[in-house]
Amino acid sequence: SGSGRHWQWLPGSVRCDLHSMSLAGYPSGSAGASAQIAGASAVCGTVSEPYLSGHQRPNVLLYYLLKGYTFGEAAGASTPMIGWMCMNIGDPLYTPLAVGKVKVLDTHKPTLAGGYPQVVPVRKGMADVYVKVLVADAPMPEMALCKIEFGLTADYGQSGDSGPGYFRRHRVHLPGLLAGKQYHYRVILTDPVGNVTVGKDRTFTTAKKAFPQYVLDTREIQMDEGGKATFTVKLLAKPGRKFLTNVSHVSGRHRLKVDKRKIWYDDTNFAKAVTVTLTSSADKTAQDQVTVLRIHDYNKLLVPVTLTVRITNTAPPRSFVVSPRMIEIDEGGSASFVVKLAAKPTQYVPVKLSAAGGDNDITFRPSGLTFLLSNWSVPQTVTVKSAPDADAYDDAKLIGISAKGLNGESVTVRVKDTGGAQSP
Known part of the structure; x- marks a missing residue:
């Protein structure tokens, strides 16, 4: 879906x-x-x-x-x-597997229609261009994917494509071109069954005015978890129109808040560096995080740029591995969780389990664990029980797990009431 x-x-x-x-x-x-x-x-x-x-x-x-x-x-x-x-x-008469339908083996390579490809500027007088392609539909109907390889020499080195979908008409944007330069390019067509046509080398010369590009004051940010950081973004040249710029997550942690997700640029403010503030929310993990942000325009005319944000964990490292950290049981029932050490100790470790708050009808056994050099990574079981009571309320308890010199953990126990009478 x-x-x-x-x-x-x-x-x-x-x-x-x-x-x-x-x-x-x-x-x-x-x-x-x-x-x-x-x-x-x-x-x-x-x-x-x-x-x-x-x-x-x-x-x-x-x-x-x-x-x-x-x-x-x-x-x-x-x-x-x-x-x-x-x-x-869809076409209601479309019958892909009609009885008696003659199978046709397509060995015909896709070709360009007469008068194509055509190179047209994205905006008059500026360097970036579109390559317009029309696939010929003779001697038989044809459609294809389109890829354009381009560069300052016939070795190319860059490429753009038409995206998903096999069609006759394509318009491929070649972004980030230098102004006043001759470029080499060729068209590659691939039809649905894999027939490929690699076109001949062609050339075009870009306009003498550079197309606007994004300029960031940095491409990588290092910040602490729970902290803030900033970067600035502006355009290199006048866009000649109003541009909507988006700042969005590409990958990584979405707990990173961006205060300006949409920025408008035009010919009056293109050179003004806009400050974007990033805020990292603290979490319960003990790991560093990496998020990649993408700065791009809504109409996909400018070359998008990425910003890598590295977030350093500031929470103390975990000493225990506990599973599960949340237990839900019915009143009168029981459940269990397991505990082990997160790293090998230098000596035996006595661990204390204590009630950190909650209902006295909830009990647990044992009240302590011991980890040796030989079993520090072996999970040990703690059993939790809930005694029936007379009220009609759900209960809860917090079980603390601690040891000298180690960072503590806790397990939350929730007990669902099964029908006691409410106390007066």
């Missing part, structure tokens, strides 16, 4: 999965629509919550498609409630 753009959809592919609201907001903002944009020929989905009983049955859809039925017939048979929340979008 999720965005259909995360998948490679071959021509003729059909998308259907158990995903609530996969067609909500169609055609924009829906997983089904994004699958069609990325090349799927048909989609089955829902515009709102259908509940499990109301969703299309993917197994039924596949069964009838494999038996040679049309998409309309298979989709209809797989939809349990007509007029409820389901939509099936």
Whole structure:
């Protein structure tokens, strides 16, 4: 499920999965629509919550498609409630596995239509360009993925592509070009069955004005957990229009807060360095963290840049490994957790278990553990019991785990009441 753009959809592919609201907001903002944009020929989905009983049955859809039925017939048979929340979008007569259908082996390599490729500026008078490509559909219908290799020499060294989806028309952006330079490029087309055409070397010359690029005062930040850090961002040249810049997470820890996720630039403020403040929230782990931020424009015209943020853990290292750290049991019941040392000690370690607060009806045994050099990594079991009581309330207890010279841990016990009478 999720965005259909995360998948490679071959021509003729059909998308259907158990995903609530996969067609909500169609055609924009829906997983089904994004699958069609990325090349799927048909989609089955829902515009709102259908509940499990109301969703299309993917197994039924596949069964009838494999038996040679049309998409309309298979989709209809797989939809349990007509007029409820389901939509099936595609050619109803599409029959990928029709009985008696003659198989065709495609050995024809994709070619460019006459007059293509075309190199056009992203913005008049500026260096960055688009390469427009049209795939020829003779002597037979054809579509392809498109890749453009480019560089200052015929060795190229850089590339851009059309993204997911096999189509006839493509427009590939070549970002970060130097002003007033001759560039070499070639077009590579790949059709759905793997036939590849590598085009000849071609050249173009960029305009004498550089396209705006992002300038950061740093590309790497080191900060402490729970602390703050800043970086600045601006444009190298006038953009010639209003640009919306986004600061977003690419990978890593999302507990890093960014105070300015959207920044607007135009010809009046492009050179002004905007300060972005990062705030790291403390967590319970004893590990350093790394997050990568991406600075990019909404229209994908500028070359995106990344910023690596390394977050140093400031919490004391853990001395114990405890599992689980939260226990839930019914009143009158019992459960257990295990404890071991996180690292090999230099001598035997007596560990004390104590009640750090909570209800006296909750007890645990044993009240102490001993770890030797030979068993420090072997989990030892602690049993927790809850005695029935007369009230009608849930209970809780905190069990502390400690040893001299080590950082302590705790286990939370929650007891669900099973029906005692409420005290007056």
